[in-house]
Amino acid sequence: MTIEEVQNEIIDEFSMFEDWEERYQYMIDLGKDLPLIDEKYKTEDNIIKGCQSKVWVHANMNDDKVNFTADSDAIITKGIIAILIRVFSDQHPKDIIEANTDFIDKIGLKEHLSPTRANGLVSMIKQLKMYAIAYQTQLN
């Protein structure tokens, strides 16, 4: 699936929820299911700055596609990362770099997009794209 197709799939899932409670419960459940990062990658270097909760992200590339694993000590933050990883994992770096993230608004999480928001969703997206840029440079 392309990034856009995954995003549309997520928008469809969230459209079934009637209120914030169902939305957040779903995110919390996603957070619980998030494939955990290997303990050895939970290093200071892999922490994303600008979050009130701790967020670790690790990336690797296989067959020209980037894969992400991540973890956080806060469950809602984990849910948000789980969504981002689902969108950006197993994609070509060029597509990650070019992807827009308007879908976040469409699934009712716009409030998390503010750059000053303590969970740093903006910092997370930036970090994932930075990894993609680094891998794209390797491919060139």
Add this chain to the structure above:
Amino acid sequence: MLDVQNIRKDFPILNRTVNGKPLIYFDNAATSQTPQQVIDVIVDYYTNYNANIHRGVHSLSQEATDAYEQARVKIQKHFNAKHSHEIIYTSGTTHGINLVANGFSSLLKKGDEIIVSALEHHSNIVPWQMLCERTGASLKVIPMNENGELILSEFDALLNDNTKLVFVNHISNALGTINPIEYIIEKAHQFGAAVLVDGAQSCPHIKPDVQALDVDFYVCSAHKLCGPTGVGTLYGKEAWLNKLPPYQGGGEMIAEVSFEKTTYAALPHKFEAGTPNICGGIAFGAAIDYMNNIGFDNIAQYEHDLLEYGTEQLLKIEGVKIYGTAKEKTSVISFNVGNIHPYDIGTILDKMGIAVRTGHHCAQPIMDFYNIPGTVRASFMFYNTKAEIDSFISALKKAIMMLS
């Protein structure tokens, strides 16, 4: 007695909704809300007599100057300072602390010691570290116990003839502990050290008498006691303020200027370079009037009831651990629930219209002491109610259910 329902009518913001729910504002330790009486003063200033002060010959300037200087006298009386020129307007607590720290850089030398408490806000540690770097003085820390109280025997042991300055907050922002500043001031003075007290968290709850305390410097921010942001005060004993050099150069703070030499203006203007926050100063005075009309004894009594009630209700919830259980504390409850991250609780509470603080509250050393990433902090003011605490408790239970 305090009539909370009437008082709530003074605060227009308490009528608004957040995420479709009535706002419950429990982030008062970060900033308090503003009553209509203070908002009116701000509107009146810009509507009727906005002008630059102290140098205009025209009427508006005179009116603005009078109002600004009258507010200074209100602040003086509130703190029971001996002279109004011992009240320096600042942009807030942090500014006041930096002003004193900077002033001491010309008074300290290598080998001198500064004592700070382990209960400090970040803003209170950094200026002293910078001061020590500049002067070669060293920084000593009064440790705290598990309840969040300063260990006074350790403080006694730190004091010696090299101690030049002691810095402590009156009340801890992260835990609500009321520190025994009377004891600290008396002991420090026995060694000739000056004492600077950070009153940011105490001023909304306690009316300090700086002469009775015999404190050398006392700082606070207006926005913690129903005033606007961006203005605060530094009280300093006249003798100390005369000893400290000016902090910033500019207009207002000079008597005569030539290229060879400038003579500084007398107190308080020596420390008030440039055009000040005129409207803010006047509104600060109005906020002090507002608080005194309600009465600090009434406020203390009412908030103590809220604290006891909130603590009791919170402790009924399984897994709740409260940090900061000092015998003397104000209406601040810092807590965690089991292993749930404070950020998660704060996010869910916000969805239900409840504003609390989460995180390390700019007091990382305290969080390190307890080995936690942060806490949820609910802080109450005299306009909060037990009914709001009940709503907060049921919202918290819901959050715990969702997050477990």
